[in-house]
Amino acid sequence: MAEQVKRTVRKGRIYRFRVADVEYSAFIWEAGTSFCGRVEDHPQVQQCRARTAIAVRDLLRAAMTAAPPS
Numbered sequence: 001m002a003e004q005v006k007r008t009v010r011k012g013r014i015y016r017f018r019v020a021d022v023e024y025s026a027f028i029w030e031a032g033t034s035f036c037g038r039v040e041d042h043p044q045v046q047q048c049r050a051r052t053a054i055a056v057r058d059l060l061r062a063a064m065t066a067a068p069p070s
Contacts, residue, residue: 014040015057019064026060028053039064 012029015037028037031049037056039045048059 012037013053015053017057017061017064019061024060024064026057028056 010027010029012027015026015028017024017026024042025040026037027040028035030053034049034051035053035056036047036049037053037060038047039060042064045060045063048056048063050056050059
């Protein structure tokens with residue numbers, strides 16, 4: 001029997017921010033009553049969750065500041 005591939009489609013927004021003169025893109029989506037987000041092209045930065053999209057962006061920015069550049 002063939003395995004089925006299940007895809008997840010999320011609707012969200014791209015937020016851009018700068019850390020040390022490098023621009024990053026974060027994809028943030030609504031998940032129930034809170035928001036989740038991740039930094040595009042940087043899987044080493046863990047996904048964050050907070051009550052607002054701006055709070056998620058700030059958490060991701062702080063994680064990028066703490067993470068060594070790749």
